[in-house]
Amino acid sequence: MTALDLSSPVAVVGTGTMGQGIAQVALVAGHPVRLYDAAPGRARQAADAIGARLDRLVEKERLTAAERDAARARLRPVEELTGLAGCSLVVEAILERLDVKQELFRALEDVVPDDCLLATNTSSLSVTAIGGALRLPGRFVGLHFFNPAPLLPLVEVVSGFATDVTCATRAYETARAWGKTPVACADTPGFIVNRVARPFYAEAFAVYESQGADPATIDAVLRECGGFRMGAFELTDLIGQDVNESVTRSVWQSFFQDVRFTPSLAQRRLVESGRLGRKTGRGWYDHGEGAERPEPHTAEPARPPAYVVAEGDLGPASELLAMIREAGIEVREEDEDNGTRLVLPGGGQLVLADGQTSVEFRDVVYFDLALDYRRATRVALSHASNTSPVTVAEATGLFQALGKHVSVIGDVPGMIVARTVARIIDLAVDAVAKGVATEDDIDTAMRLGVNYPLGPLEWSRRLGGGWACSVLDNLHECDPSGRYAPSLALYRHAYASDLREGSA
Numbered sequence: 001m002t003a004l005d006l007s008s009p010v011a012v013v014g015t016g017t018m019g020q021g022i023a024q025v026a027l028v029a030g031h032p033v034r035l036y037d038a039a040p041g042r043a044r045q046a047a048d049a050i051g052a053r054l055d056r057l058v059e060k061e062r063l064t065a066a067e068r069d070a071a072r073a074r075l076r077p078v079e080e081l082t083g084l085a086g087c088s089l090v091v092e093a094i095l096e097r098l099d100v101k102q103e104l105f106r107a108l109e110d111v112v113p114d115d116c117l118l119a120t121n122t123s124s125l126s127v128t129a130i131g132g133a134l135r136l137p138g139r140f141v142g143l144h145f146f147n148p149a150p151l152l153p154l155v156e157v158v159s160g161f162a163t164d165v166t167c168a169t170r171a172y173e174t175a176r177a178w179g180k181t182p183v184a185c186a187d188t189p190g191f192i193v194n195r196v197a198r199p200f201y202a203e204a205f206a207v208y209e210s211q212g213a214d215p216a217t218i219d220a221v222l223r224e225c226g227g228f229r230m231g232a233f234e235l236t237d238l239i240g241q242d243v244n245e246s247v248t249r250s251v252w253q254s255f256f257q258d259v260r261f262t263p264s265l266a267q268r269r270l271v272e273s274g275r276l277g278r279k280t281g282r283g284w285y286d287h288g289e290g291a292e293r294p295e296p297h298t299a300e301p302a303r304p305p306a307y308v309v310a311e312g313d314l315g316p317a318s319e320l321l322a323m324i325r326e327a328g329i330e331v332r333e334e335d336e337d338n339g340t341r342l343v344l345p346g347g348g349q350l351v352l353a354d355g356q357t358s359v360e361f362r363d364v365v366y367f368d369l370a371l372d373y374r375r376a377t378r379v380a381l382s383h384a385s386n387t388s389p390v391t392v393a394e395a396t397g398l399f400q401a402l403g404k405h406v407s408v409i410g411d412v413p414g415m416i417v418a419r420t421v422a423r424i425i426d427l428a429v430d431a432v433a434k435g436v437a438t439e440d441d442i443d444t445a446m447r448l449g450v451n452y453p454l455g456p457l458e459w460s461r462r463l464g465g466g467w468a469c470s471v472l473d474n475l476h477e478c479d480p481s482g483r484y485a486p487s488l489a490l491y492r493h494a495y496a497s498d499l500r501e502g503s504a
Contacts, residue, residue, distance in 0.1 A: 003177035006030040008088035015046035019093035021149030024050050029178040032074045043077035085111050093121040102133035109135050119143040124250040127187040128160035138164035141171045153181040154448040160187045183441035189254030192437050193449035199423035204232030205264035212412035215284045220296035224378035226417035227371030227453035233284040237277035241270050259482045299406040302397035309343040316463050317352045319373050327401045348391025353418035355474030357411050358384035365395040369418040371453050378405040413478040425468040426490045428456030433489030465497020
């Protein structure tokens with residue numbers, strides 16, 4: 001099944017920011033495009049706004065003047081739904097209410113031909129439920145673009161329970177013909193991105209709620225250590241706290257209030273207070289004119305240790321040994337069957353975050369997972385209240401000698417990056433096992449949809465198949481609510497990885 005022919009008219013219903021963006025994408029690809037909005041005059045205003053954006057593309061030399069003029073000639077606003085007759089694809093981008101969308105598509109079925117593809121851009125509602133109201137639900141599919149649609153490449157192509165494979169394939173190929181990167185997924189709450197991304201926000205908020213660290217420090221660690229483009233607090237301020245919290249709540253409710261998706265009470269209070277982020281001038285941060293951005297907690301300079309003793313394999317942090325040597329600090333290596341730590345001159349231990357807390361052990365400082373310890377500019381440390389100050393100082397000085405800023409946070413199991421990555425991997429592995437999408441499509445979706453530095457499955461392979469399972473097992477012991485219990489799919493993933501490594 002091939003993409004829609006460029007001569008085929010495409011309609012967009014709903015002319016807000018997303019609707020205009022989708023219309024622009026189809027228009028620039030070469031289709032005749034019709035715009036409809038239930039509010040009188042809105043379609044004409046949207047056409048004018050799209051025309052102005054085409055002018056800017058010409059100014060930036062991304063379109064020629066002739067291409068712009070041709071695109072404008074193909075764009076037609078209509079004032080009645082009947083004006084969409086003869087279209088080959090209709091994409092809906094209206095209010096996120098099931099009854100309103102169902103009513104629209106029932107009306108569209110009386111207007112468009114039976115071979116017209118009908119698509120919804122919903123991000124939170126069930127494609128199956130919307131399509132269930134139709135006479136021909138097989139031609140109904142989800143086409144979930146990401147905002148801004150003309151710039152972001154990802155499109156989730158969502159098959160509802162009744163969607164015909166040929167229709168989903170045509171929608172997929174059409175999105176690709178438009179220059180997008182489509183990924184195929186089943187109709188599940190949150191689809192791929194909004195399902196797998198929940199822990200990125202949830203774990204940051206959980207660390208904050210447990211008084212582990214302030215928002216500025218958590219964001220800095222996620223960016224400068226974890227390699228994420230933005231931290232959870234600054235990103236939700238950009239998205240809008242109400243929007244982000246609404247998606248979280250929708251996914252949680254759709255999964256029958258599964259504890260893994262439980263919304264944040266702190267974020268709920270923020271929304272209730274009207275502090276919605278940049279659009280209201282204040283969210284987690286003050287975005288008012290002249291407001292200063294709070295600085296992350298950064299430890300004062302400390303003297304580095306003269307040497308460290310490496311016991312066992314540091315696993316994902318093994319690169320640290322070469323870096324420590326390069327910094328002029330002696331590394332003494334000892335083989336230990338159960339050792340995965342650095343022993344400091346004062347006798348204290350430095351251990352990679354594993355989901356446990358320092359209070360369970362004598363004189364231990366944990367350090368957080370980094371995407372790349374060489375490129376990381378910040379590392380977080382955590383310790384119990386009874387940890388020796390000498391151990392804390394030596395651990396701090398060690399990472400400072402490697403050129404890192406050090407943020408000392410509370411004794412939070414799994415710290416910040418480690419617990420976040422472990423949970424993202426778990427949800428991704430679980431989604432693959434349940435047929436939501438392929439490993440490649442999930443990795444592509446998370447890299448392109450939310451700018452993750454690595455796809456979750458790729459991250460898992462780098463860390464070792466059993467890493468996330470081990471971290472979550474330990475977190476589950478600390479918090480047996482079920483939030484951190486590894487999925488059965490992750491246990492199987494870890495076991496299969498052990499078998500592969502054992503046969504290598």
